[in-house]
Amino acid sequence: MPAPDILLVDDDADIREALMxxxxxxGYAVAAARxxxxxxxxxDAGVRPALILLDLAMPVLSGPELLARIRADARLxxxxxxxxxxxxxLAAGVSDAANGCLHKPVDLADLLSIVARHCAPHAASTG
Structure with missing residues (x-):
């Protein structure tokens, strides 16, 4: 499997599925995490997306905790x-370590603009 363009991390299944x-x-390849x-x-297993879209308030390992781990790891x-x-x-406390912030509900045009800045251009899927 080729590397995903985007790793989407959100505990809300409806938001995760809609954004995916x-x-x-x-035309973007998206991997998702709950x-x-x-x-x-x-x-840690080697997945290297071009962009991570990261929710902050999540169980198990919160967005701020994951962001701190990523920034502290030379590989990532x-x-x-x-x-x-x-x-x-929550965003105010970690925004300096991120490359941007989108507030929910996410405006699709804003999201696509940010994704286009970080990911190689894709042709929209025709199916």
Whole structure:
């Protein structure tokens, strides 16, 4: 399996599925994780996405905890990470370590603009 363009980390299944569908319709390869623990396992196993979309409030390993682990790991520190959150107060504490922040509900045009800056251009899927 080729490396995904995007690693989407969000514990809300509806948000995760909706964002995956929107991104896949634009032609991006998306891997998903239900929480930071799953995301860390993928990254530790060698998955290297072009961009990580990271929710902050999650069980097992929170977004801020995962962000700190990634930034502290020389293999992963340069990965672009954009925060997705409904909690602005959480984002304020970690935004300096991220490459951007989108507030939920996420505006699709804003999301696609950010993704296009970090991922190679794709042709929209025609199927």
């Amino acid at each position: 569908l929107a991104l896949e319709l634009e 929480h930071g623990g799953e995301a860390w396992a993928l990254l 520190a340069a990965l672009p990470i954009v925060i997705l959150t409904a909690f602005g107060s």
